[in-house]
Amino acid sequence: MMRAPERAFLVGLGRAGGGALMFAVPMLMTNEMWALGFSIHPMRLALLLVLTPILLFTLAHYIGFRESPRLVDHLADALVAIAVAAFGAALFLFLFGLIGAGVAPGEAIGMVGLQVVPASMGAMLSRSQFGQESDREKSRRLSRPHYLGELFIMAVGALFLSLGIAPTQEVMDISRTMTAAHELALIAASLLIMHAFVYFVEFRGRVPVVPGTSLRELFARFTVVGYAVVAMVSLFMLWTFGRLDGLGPGEIVNAVIVLSFPGAIGAAAARLVL
């Protein structure tokens, strides 16, 4: 017989694995993500991998999966999520026949490393997504993140949704077909969608209304600043995946606007979901 804490830990691992898979499976099965495994600049992937545990740690800190006052527990959570993500990604890439004989170690590390980013986020969030809704809601209400925390959560949402889209050729294709008028309209649409989400979070959602906040103030504080955060995340993603190499400034702006559209949805939804 297993003792209760050990069984609880195994159940936790299983949930983390399920969450990792759910979040990473669209990217696990995308050609561009495998191709990036060997075409990505190693230093940029290393930077992304160094940022991942910091991101997970901060996420644990703000969302509070467990109300441990000790920061080392959040660190443990982050590293467990990474372990689960790496094993899961390697297993399924192997099952797909993508890593094995004839594949250089660098290529395999690149492919697994890229998948670790979304999968570890999934592993981390699975606890909050797959149960204890009321509990989490409560803890979030109790420890309402300050403004920087809110912006961080938006950045995580943007990162998550744009991660699978940034490496695709479609971002470049769309940014080439759009005219300046289209781009301005897309920025407006992104802002509108973000603001709709912000409105629902503040007035209808779980996060309590701060008395005296006007709609205009919300627009400035969350929607506009949030969009700027999303644009920075998009720029970083595109740069990491080498999509900006050899592009002129105008083309870079186009690509950032296009990728910021899914990013804006992710950022706005993250405040509602997390």
Next chain:
Amino acid sequence: MTTPRKTTANRRKKAPAPDRAPGEAKERGTSTWEWAVAAVGGVILSGMVGYLVWDAIAGSAGGPPDITVAPAATIAAGDRYLVEIVVANRGQATGADVRVRGALTDGDQTLEESTVTFDFVPEQSTRRGGLYFAHDPQSARLSLRVEGYVEP
């Protein structure tokens, strides 16, 4: 990632309460098992980052792909012949859309040609493929060459 499930039912009932009851299991710290898995995660992560940094500094940065092709086996496949080929990249960069052309010649006369394109041949890796011919490659001269690639 410990989540003691058995307390969930209790918590659901207590949901309206503003504060968590003291002594609930969520307050627990990190167990030894958890630290063991966390350590594995730390080792994997630092291993990957270490390799990538080393790769960036010492390894593959710079240098073109070096892609070669060699026949592996010739198999009679129905009324035609299959020449299995192995494409290897010993260079320091990945080649995309790698095109391989195979020709069967008899003296000065070219009997037939076949081409195949490999999506990617990453650095230090091999990829396998095949070329079909109507003539028996055993009774003619088979020449294989890599025509070119694009940077991914």
